[in-house]
Structures are given as C-alpha cells and as structure tokens.
Amino acid sequence: MKSYWESPIVVIDVETTGHDPEHHRIIEIACVVIQGGEIVREFSELINPHQFIPPFIEQMTGISNVMTATAPEDKEIMPQVLEFLSMPNAIFAAHNVSFDWNFVQNSFRRLRLNIPLIPQLCTCKLARRILPLHLKKNVGAVASHFNIMIENRHRALGDAKATALFLLHFLEILENEHDIESVDELLRFQNKRIEQFHTSPAAIKRVETTLKSLPEEPGVYRMLDKDGNILYIGKAKSLRERVRGYFQPGAQHPQKIARMVKQVFNVEYETTGTELAALLLESKEIKRVKPQFNTASKKFRRFPFLRLSSQDEFPRLEWSSSIGTDGAEYFGPFRSGTLAREVVETVYKSFGLRQCTEVLQPSIEKQPCFYYQIKRCGAPCALIQSKEEYAKEVERARRFLSGSAGGLLTKLDEEMQSEAEALRFESAAMLRNRLNELKRLFDRRAEVSTSVTHNNTILIVEANPRDKSVEVFFIRSGKLAHQEIIGRKADTTKLLMKIEELYYADTTIPIDDRVHRMDPFEVDEIQIITSWIHRHNNSAHILYAEHKDLDQLIQEFVSVISHSHTKTIHKPGEYSQLEYIDQHYSP
Structure with a gap:
C-alpha cells in the first residue's frame, strides 16, 4: 500500500x-x-478572467479588475498547474475540493488540455471527521485551531498554504489515532460515516486532580487502568493541552481512543524539556512496556535513506526504507523513496559503481555486462577495473553524498535547462526534482558527512523560552551519547569536558569510529534523530565536529549557548540554494 507520506499532495x-x-x-x-511531511513546492499566479470582478469579491480578496487586466492568460498558467497534477501518484487536495476541482477541470476543458485522472482529497471532510463538533470547519477556524497564521487570507497562496499546514496535522492524527497510513485508507476515510464517541463524566472525574497539575511543557504521559497497568504512552509538545484534550467535557474521539479513555483511572507524566527528548523517551518506553493501545511502528515517520554496502568487497549503492544493522553506511534522510531512487540514478550515471546484485568473484573469463558497454561501470567482475580503482570510485561517490558535488550539480542544471528548451517538460521536471533534493542534501554550512552512522553532531534546541534554557544532544556516530538541559546560569565546564571526551579523546582531531553494527533499538533512535533534524533544522543549532579541531568546536558551542541567554535560538539565515533553484526553475 502506498503511504500518503510518499505521495505528492497538491x-x-x-x-x-x-x-x-x-x-x-x-x-x-x-x-x-x-x-514527506513538509511543503516542498509553491506556485501562485493571477489570471486574466476577461470578466468583471464583482465588488464583494474584490473587497474580500483584494484582487481588483485593474490587477487582473494585465495578468497572464489562463492558457499560460493552467498548463503549469497541469504539470503539478501530472506528478506520479499525485493527489488533488482542497478545502471543499469539489469547488476548486470543478473550476480547474473546466479551465482544462476550455483550453483542450487533458484532464488528469487524479484522486481528490477534501480537507473540509477530514475536518468534520477529526476535529471537535463545536469547532467551525472553514479555513480560518481550522488554521486558528492549530495556531497557524494565515498570510493574506482569501488570497490563493495564503489559503492554500494554511490548508497544506493543517492537512499535515490531520495526517499525523490519522496515523497516530486512527491507524490510517495508506493513500487508499485516507481517501476512504474522508467519506466515512461520522462516528464520534464522547468521554464520559466518570472518566473525567477520575483524573480531575492530575489534569489541574499538568504543565505546559513537552513530555511523555502514561495512561493507567485501575490496576496500574499502562494502557497507552504518548508524547506532547504541551502536556497540559494534549492530555486535557482526552478528558474535556463533550470531547469526541475515534472508537480506539474512546475505548482507551474509558479504562483510564490515572495519568502519569514526565517533562522532558524538548519535543525531541519526548520523542526519544516515548519510543524507548513503548518498546519496553508494549502498551495495549500503542502501535510502536507508527510512532514516528520513517524517511528513506541511501545504503552504501561499504562492508562488501565491491560496495554498491541502493535506496533503503530504513537503517539496517548490517554494517553498511546510510546517507540521508530523503523526503521520499522516489527522490531517493532518483539520487541513486544520479550517482550511477556519474560514478562507476556496479548495479549488479550478486557477490562478485572477479575473473578474466567473465563477460562484462551491458553497463560496461554504456560506460556506467568499470567491470571489476571481469578484472578490467582493479579492486583499488573501484575503491576510488566508491570514495568519490561517498564524498559526493557527503556534500562534495564536484561540478555535478552544475551539470544537472544544464541538463534540466536543455530538456526544458527542447520542450521535454516531464524530463526537465524530473531533473529539477533531483536537483532540488541534492541541493537540500548539500545545503549545509560546511562540507560534513551525511552518513548517519558516521555522524558526530551537537544539537542545541530551545527548551523553555521563559528562562532561556536550552537542551543539548550530543550525537556520536549517529547515536545519542549525552543529553542535558542547560539553564541561564549553568556551569558548562563539565559539558566542555564531555565534548572532548566524546569527540576527540586524547587528540584534537575528531574521532573516526564509523559504527559497523547496531542493535534495533539504536537504529530506531537514529531514525528518530535524523527524521527530527530533517523536519526541524531551522529551529535548532546543529554543530558538526567534522573538519573542526577541539578549540573550534568548543568556541562555537560556547558562542551558541551564550547567545541563547539573551535571545531565542535560531539558525542563521542563509539564501538557500534550493530557494534559488525553485525561484528560477519552478514551473
């Protein structure tokens, strides 16, 4: 079943x-x-309707007849919209989808464009089935419910972006509370008969005292039955808001959650400082306790990786849905399996890595395969390429995946423009997607390893904005090695010693101790950390040990911590290469 996290939802x-x-x-x-859980592209244009815009619409939207008189024609804009809807496995989504789809469909028909057969998803229908009954279901009300600020309400981009953001919230809720994770299940759910179950007054009364004491901080909560058995473990950005949500008078829940709430006699909680710490603790607790109402495999979304089988004599590269315990190197994460596969194809075209899957036993008697004929492999199987020469190609590919593009991105850019000029738009779009994903992968402040199993990183995340405390996570070889909350007046001496101990040992050169074997618990921890970084890299400081001596890393660490005492942490603004590509080459 195709996951809705993989599919592009337009x-x-x-x-x-x-x-x-x-x-x-x-x-x-x-x-x-x-x-993949994030906004990846945006597009917006005015269109000349060759019709008078009524005053009430002009007043509501701010779009005047003067503005549209010089706007592009629909024949210029709608083919670009069609390109969005023609992406493989795309889903058409809107708030009140029949309204938007009928206008788009009729525009295509008048222009004699092909009308794509595309699944339709209505966020208004989802809102009616997910949100409390008393809440209004218009775009503004739903956005407000999730604390989403709408820029330019009743303008197309403002409303579409707000809808996309609360749709992401809906998808999280459907995965965690309704056990829905495939496209087919999602599309069926929007038309499902609305069945909501109310929390009983007796259930509310049993936990009344605990509900009053809940803090507005991130943490992990545990629902217990009358015998003290743990029914459910969850995490929250705000324990007060999340846990109280189960027990509000008149609160409505899907059947699974309602059955759980009915059995709750007590709630325990533990504050963690940050959402990431809550995610890590929640995952450990679920695996340890295995509560009745938890589905451990669905507690965090997995992003795909590239797997380099560096433990093999002749390594090969492939995409992987998760990190394994096989001693291979893993690079990423990527937004989707499709994009990961496209990057693999780029590497195969640019470096001489073998694509055959069998264990090689090089022999001069062996006939080279088709890939040798088209110069996509050096044929180490036939001893045309030596083991040492093949190892050099592997190292070139590794450097490329670690951020050293070496001119390849310029080459892809030129190929994309050439395809567009030749009117091969589908091919140009594929190259643009591949280029964007590589730019995202390489959009780092320094050339550092993207191998998650060879990743020495310090994360610094705001914990409490009121007292300016931060939480630090020391990641050693991809795994969490130390975690601590630092207050405004905390003594950082021990932390500086911890940096030296973890990353430098008895030398000022960063430790190189690539992990070759991990247990499943360590793999899950790495998945959570890398996925969190992928989605929140603008809300945390990320310090890399690679290419820095001990003094440099300590100076950088102290600077960030000092800055946090007077100001909210943010990642320094950069003009992203991704933004440049999107601005110049978006359809």
Missing part, C-alpha cells in the same frame, strides 16, 4: 469571479505541494 486554492464553474472564471490560483 493543495490547490482558487479565487474566482463567482460560484459557477461553467460561467465564472478563475482570477488567481495557487498550488502548494506537500510530501
């Missing part, structure tokens, strides 16, 4: 001259693509 919003898709026209359209 969230569309249209502003129009009226409500009738046959007689009225689009005046503005926006497309916001979400994939």
Whole structure:
C-alpha cells in the first residue's frame, strides 16, 4: 500500500469571479505541494478572467479588475498547474475540493488540455471527521485551531498554504489515532460515516486532580487502568493541552481512543524539556512496556535513506526504507523513496559503481555486462577495473553524498535547462526534482558527512523560552551519547569536558569510529534523530565536529549557548540554494 507520506499532495486554492464553474472564471490560483511531511513546492499566479470582478469579491480578496487586466492568460498558467497534477501518484487536495476541482477541470476543458485522472482529497471532510463538533470547519477556524497564521487570507497562496499546514496535522492524527497510513485508507476515510464517541463524566472525574497539575511543557504521559497497568504512552509538545484534550467535557474521539479513555483511572507524566527528548523517551518506553493501545511502528515517520554496502568487497549503492544493522553506511534522510531512487540514478550515471546484485568473484573469463558497454561501470567482475580503482570510485561517490558535488550539480542544471528548451517538460521536471533534493542534501554550512552512522553532531534546541534554557544532544556516530538541559546560569565546564571526551579523546582531531553494527533499538533512535533534524533544522543549532579541531568546536558551542541567554535560538539565515533553484526553475 502506498503511504500518503510518499505521495505528492497538491493543495490547490482558487479565487474566482463567482460560484459557477461553467460561467465564472478563475482570477488567481495557487498550488502548494506537500510530501514527506513538509511543503516542498509553491506556485501562485493571477489570471486574466476577461470578466468583471464583482465588488464583494474584490473587497474580500483584494484582487481588483485593474490587477487582473494585465495578468497572464489562463492558457499560460493552467498548463503549469497541469504539470503539478501530472506528478506520479499525485493527489488533488482542497478545502471543499469539489469547488476548486470543478473550476480547474473546466479551465482544462476550455483550453483542450487533458484532464488528469487524479484522486481528490477534501480537507473540509477530514475536518468534520477529526476535529471537535463545536469547532467551525472553514479555513480560518481550522488554521486558528492549530495556531497557524494565515498570510493574506482569501488570497490563493495564503489559503492554500494554511490548508497544506493543517492537512499535515490531520495526517499525523490519522496515523497516530486512527491507524490510517495508506493513500487508499485516507481517501476512504474522508467519506466515512461520522462516528464520534464522547468521554464520559466518570472518566473525567477520575483524573480531575492530575489534569489541574499538568504543565505546559513537552513530555511523555502514561495512561493507567485501575490496576496500574499502562494502557497507552504518548508524547506532547504541551502536556497540559494534549492530555486535557482526552478528558474535556463533550470531547469526541475515534472508537480506539474512546475505548482507551474509558479504562483510564490515572495519568502519569514526565517533562522532558524538548519535543525531541519526548520523542526519544516515548519510543524507548513503548518498546519496553508494549502498551495495549500503542502501535510502536507508527510512532514516528520513517524517511528513506541511501545504503552504501561499504562492508562488501565491491560496495554498491541502493535506496533503503530504513537503517539496517548490517554494517553498511546510510546517507540521508530523503523526503521520499522516489527522490531517493532518483539520487541513486544520479550517482550511477556519474560514478562507476556496479548495479549488479550478486557477490562478485572477479575473473578474466567473465563477460562484462551491458553497463560496461554504456560506460556506467568499470567491470571489476571481469578484472578490467582493479579492486583499488573501484575503491576510488566508491570514495568519490561517498564524498559526493557527503556534500562534495564536484561540478555535478552544475551539470544537472544544464541538463534540466536543455530538456526544458527542447520542450521535454516531464524530463526537465524530473531533473529539477533531483536537483532540488541534492541541493537540500548539500545545503549545509560546511562540507560534513551525511552518513548517519558516521555522524558526530551537537544539537542545541530551545527548551523553555521563559528562562532561556536550552537542551543539548550530543550525537556520536549517529547515536545519542549525552543529553542535558542547560539553564541561564549553568556551569558548562563539565559539558566542555564531555565534548572532548566524546569527540576527540586524547587528540584534537575528531574521532573516526564509523559504527559497523547496531542493535534495533539504536537504529530506531537514529531514525528518530535524523527524521527530527530533517523536519526541524531551522529551529535548532546543529554543530558538526567534522573538519573542526577541539578549540573550534568548543568556541562555537560556547558562542551558541551564550547567545541563547539573551535571545531565542535560531539558525542563521542563509539564501538557500534550493530557494534559488525553485525561484528560477519552478514551473
């Protein structure tokens, strides 16, 4: 079953001259693509409708007849929208999807463009099935419920972006509370009969005292039955908000959660400082206790990786849905399996790594395969390429995956432009996606290892904005080695000694101790950490030990900690190469 985290969901919003898709026209359209749990592309354009915009629409949207008089024609814009909807496994999503789809479909029909057969997802239907009954279900109300600020309400991009952001919240809820994770299940759920179960007054009364004491801090909570058995373990950004949500008078839940709440007699909790710490503790506790109402495999989303079988005599590269315990190197994470496979294809085209899967037994009598003929492999199997020469190719590929593009990105850029000029737009789009993903992978402040099993990193995350405390995570060879909350006046002497102990031992040169074997618990920990970094790298400081001596790393660490005493932590702004590509080459 295809996961909805893998599929590109194209969230569309249209502003129009009226409500009738046959007689009225689009005046503005926006497309916001979400994939892998994040927004990956945005597009917005005004369109000349060649119709008068009524005053009430002009007043609501701020789009005037003067603005659209010089706007592009629909024949210029709608083919670009069609390209979004033609992405493999794409889903068309909107708030009240029939309205937006009918306008888009009629525009395609008038322009004699092919109307794609594409699944439709209505976020308004999802809202009716997920959110409390009393809450209004319009875009503004749903966005407000999730504390999402809408820039330019009733403009296409503002509404589409807000819809995309609360759709991501819906997908998390569906995965964790409804056990829904495939595209088919998601599409069926939106049309499912609405069945909500209320929390009983008796259940609320049993935990009333605990609910009053809950802090507004991140942490882990445990639901216990009358015998003290743990029914469920969860994490929260705000323990007060999350746990109280189960027991609000009139609160509605899906059947699974309602059955659990009915059995709860006590709630225990533990504050953790940050959401990442809560994720790590929650995962450990679920695996240790195995509560009745938890599904451990669904507690955090897995992003795909590239696997380099460096433990083999002649390593090969492939994409992998998760990190294994096989001693291979893993690079990433990537937004989706599709993009990971495209990067593998780029590496195969650019470096002479073998694509055959069998264990090689080189022999001069062996016939080289097709890939040798097209110069995609040096044929070590036939001893045309020596083991040492092949190892050099592997090292080149490793350096590339660690951020050393070596001109390859420029080459891909040129190929993309060439395909676009030749009107081969599908090929150009594929190259653009591959280029964007590589740019994201390489958009680092320094050339450092992206092998998660060879990753020596310090994360510094804001813990409590009121007292300016931060939480530090020391990652050694991809695994969590030390974790600590630092207050405003904390003595950091021991932490500086910990940096030396973990990353430098008896030398000022960073330790090189690539992990070759890990147990499943360590693998899960790495998955959680790398996935969290992937989604939150703009809300944390990430310090890399690679290419720094001990003094440099300590100076950088002390500077960040000192800065946190007077200011909220943020990652220094950079003009991302991804943004450059998107601005110049978005369809």
